[in-house]
Amino acid sequence: xxxxxxxxxxxxxxxxxxxxxxxxxxxxxxxxxxxxxxxxxxxxxxxxxxxxxxxxxxxxxxxxxxxxxxxxxxxxxxxxxxxxxxxxxxxxxxxxxxxxxxxxxxxxxxxxxxxxxxxxxxxxxxxxxxxxxxxxxxxxxxxxxxxxxxxxxxxxxxxxxxxxxxxxxxxxxxxxxxxxxxxxxxxxxxxxxxxxxxxxxxxxxxxxxxxxxxxxxxxxxxxxxxxxxxxxxxxxxxxxxxxxxxxxxxxxxxxxxxxxxxxxxxxxxxxxxxxxxxxxxxxxxxxxxxxxxxxxxxxxxxxxxxxxxxxxxxxxxxxxxxxxxxxxxxxxxxxxxxxxxxxxxxxxxxxxxxxxxxxxxxxxxxxxxxxxxxxxxxxxxxxxxxxxxxxxxxxx
Amino acid sequence: xxxxxxxxxxxxxxxxxxxxxxxxxxxxxxxxxxxxxxxxxxxxxxxxxxxxxxxxxxxxxxxxxxxxxxxxxxxxxxxxxxxxxxxxxxxxxxxxxxxxxxxxxxxxxxxxxxxxxxxxxxxxxxxxxxxxxxxxxxxxxxxxxxxxxxxxxxxxxxxxxxxxxxxxxxxxxxxxxxxxxxxxxxxxxxxxxxxxxxxxxxxxxxxxxxxxxxxx
Numbered sequence: 001x002x003x004x005x006x007x008x009x010x011x012x013x014x015x016x017x018x019x020x021x022x023x024x025x026x027x028x029x030x031x032x033x034x035x036x037x038x039x040x041x042x043x044x045x046x047x048x049x050x051x052x053x054x055x056x057x058x059x060x061x062x063x064x065x066x067x068x069x070x071x072x073x074x075x076x077x078x079x080x081x082x083x084x085x086x087x088x089x090x091x092x093x094x095x096x097x098x099x100x101x102x103x104x105x106x107x108x109x110x111x112x113x114x115x116x117x118x119x120x121x122x123x124x125x126x127x128x129x130x131x132x133x134x135x136x137x138x139x140x141x142x143x144x145x146x147x148x149x150x151x152x153x154x155x156x157x158x159x160x161x162x163x164x165x166x167x168x169x170x171x172x173x174x175x176x177x178x179x180x181x182x183x184x185x186x187x188x189x190x191x192x193x194x195x196x197x198x199x200x201x202x203x204x205x206x207x208x209x210x211x212x213x214x215x216x217x218x219x220x221x222x223x224x225x226x227x228x229x230x231x232x233x234x235x236x237x238x239x240x241x242x243x244x245x246x247x248x249x250x251x252x253x254x255x256x257x258x259x260x261x262x263x264x265x266x267x268x269x270x271x272x273x274x275x276x277x278x279x280x281x282x283x284x285x286x287x288x289x290x291x292x293x294x295x296x297x298x299x300x301x302x303x304x305x306x307x308x309x310x311x312x313x314x315x316x317x318x319x320x321x322x323x324x325x326x327x328x329x330x331x332x333x334x335x336x337x338x339x340x341x342x343x344x345x346x347x348x349x350x351x352x353x354x355x356x357x358x359x360x361x362x363x364x365x366x367x368x369x370x371x372x373x374x375x376x377x378x379x380x381x382x383x384x385x386x387x388x389x390x391x392x393x394x395x396x
Numbered sequence: 397x398x399x400x401x402x403x404x405x406x407x408x409x410x411x412x413x414x415x416x417x418x419x420x421x422x423x424x425x426x427x428x429x430x431x432x433x434x435x436x437x438x439x440x441x442x443x444x445x446x447x448x449x450x451x452x453x454x455x456x457x458x459x460x461x462x463x464x465x466x467x468x469x470x471x472x473x474x475x476x477x478x479x480x481x482x483x484x485x486x487x488x489x490x491x492x493x494x495x496x497x498x499x500x501x502x503x504x505x506x507x508x509x510x511x512x513x514x515x516x517x518x519x520x521x522x523x524x525x526x527x528x529x530x531x532x533x534x535x536x537x538x539x540x541x542x543x544x545x546x547x548x549x550x551x552x553x554x555x556x557x558x559x560x561x562x563x564x565x566x567x568x569x570x571x572x573x574x575x576x577x578x579x580x581x582x583x584x585x586x587x588x589x590x591x592x593x594x595x596x597x598x599x600x601x602x603x604x605x606x607x608x609x610x611x612x
Contacts, residue, residue, distance in 0.1 A: 118461060159588060159589050161588050192480070192481060192482040192483060192584065193483045194482065194483060194484050194485075195483045195484070195485065195486045195579055196483070199486075221588075221591065221595075222591070263588060263591070265588065283585045283588055283589050285589050287462060287585065288460070288461050288462010288463065288583055288585055288586075289462065289584075289585065290584070290585065
């Protein structure tokens with residue numbers, strides 16, 4: 001290995017400098033406030049977990065895990081998401097608590113990047129998990145809470161796509177007959193490869209009606225009318241039940257008055273096996289990646305020997321901050337008091353008064369700064385307490 | 397990304413011309429000829445599009461990061477780059493295929509090590525793993541045909557359209573790997589936030605492609 005320079009950091013690790021930090025903190029506080037006002041209780045989990053438990057249960061690909069060994073030789077991971085650790089707690093320490101559990105977190109997660117820059121390997125996620133409630137209202141609550149959080153975070157324009165894995169599975173199975181083929185075709189959707197999907201359908205020994213049903217699946221994207229179109233494609237009870245759920249969900253979201261920001265996308269397959277029902281992703285205009293995602297994961301807790309339904313969402317603070325930062329002008333800092341030694345007391349009193357009103361106030365002695373003009377340009381207000389004008393400027 | 401214009405990432409050269417031809421057939425009002433300039437960004441507000449001209453290998457990168465909404469990329473590049481993007485349409489232009497080639501005298505038994513030169517290390521490695529053969533890959537950036545001639549590698553993996561380049565350099569094709577055409581690719585966020593414009597574009601292109609097939 002080449003010798004590292006002092007300024008270098010591991011791939012994907014980033015510093016957050018004051019300007020960005022402030023914006024990030026505002027966003028985080030806005031979301032945390034919203035989430036706790038909906039009755040979700042914050043928890044913390046350790047940064048390190050066992051690979052065998054949380055590592056394998058997580059939805060994150062194995063090659064993206066940071067792994068290390070403890071002194072007994074167990075493989076550890078830096079937590080790649082917060083859902084798996086919370087599932088671990090819900091299935092063990094909190095398994096006697098009354099259900100449903102409403103938990104929220106705000107924590108950095110770690111995902112190794114191998115290819116190149118442009119993506120962080122550590123970033124903060126704010127999210128919620130609603131555990132022990134299998135009802136449709138739980139899904140609706142989680143989605144509306146995510147939208148309310150986005151709204152509160154200050155992001156100007158956002159959109160949510162909602163899909164249902166139960167529908168995708170039911171339709172594929174109905175047409176293709178078995179689980180292996182269903183998996184195979186679901187993988188095309190997961191890999192977003194519509195061309196491959198169509199080419200393979202073309203070669204299958206299926207009736208032209210069945211082929212059409214599969215081609216039409218790729219077009220199930222848009223407003224609530226999509227559900228009606230989907231009803232024509234699927235016959236099985238599971239498929240129709242999934243659509244009933246989705247329809248109910250949309251009507252609940254209507255009552256939250258959130259229908260405008262929402263679209264249905266029945267091709268949304270974010271993971272091969274993790275999610276079991278409703279899935280959703282959030283986008284902000286002007287940013288090429290989703291700012292958040294979530295869904296129902298009724299089988300995750302099974303991995304911790306505890307069967308329970310659960311749903312939740314996670315918002316990516318790094319991307320949200322970037323999206324909001326693109327919309328906002330750089331913030332000027334509040335106030336700077338530049339004082340000379342003789343008038344320190346006056347300046348201190350003024351600072352105390354202004355801080356009492358909620359402003360941030362920097363006190364800077366004149367002799368401590370080299371270029372006063374350049375320095376003070378960062379502030380909205382600059383007040384000088386320099387020289388001796390006899391105004392209470394008592395010397396020591 | 398602008399709110400009104402769709403940003404289209406295109407490879408420079410022949411694929412660009414063929415793709416523009418398709419868009420014109422789909423009734424997009426594009427100028428009869430794009431001036432031969434060194435411009436990297438060309439705006440055509442009448443068609444609601446802004447083209448960015450990139451190296452073919454880079455098109456999926458622009459689209460994945462969302463600085464371009466959609467793009468045109470060869471399947472070869474997509475297999476090599478494995479980007480998180482929607483592959484929505486087979487445009488059926490720039491048809492060619494990937495192949496393994498060598499000198500006619502190639503004899504696997506006399507190989508010191510199974511060395512293969514290619515511009516596509518990921519695609520090559522994945523292909524040979526599926527074939528059950530472990531190979532050593534030497535990455536080159538062009539003029540791949542040189543490698544067997546001067547003894548850098550015994551075999552090469554490259555894109556073949558007519559086979560003329562191989563023949564001129566005295567190489568023979570050992571096996572055909574996969575057919576390649578250009579694809580219409582879409583950024584996952586744009587696919588939803590600009591779905592009206594993009595779906596319209598996809599439908600119009602699909603119609604032109606279907607017509608083209610019937611005429612053959």
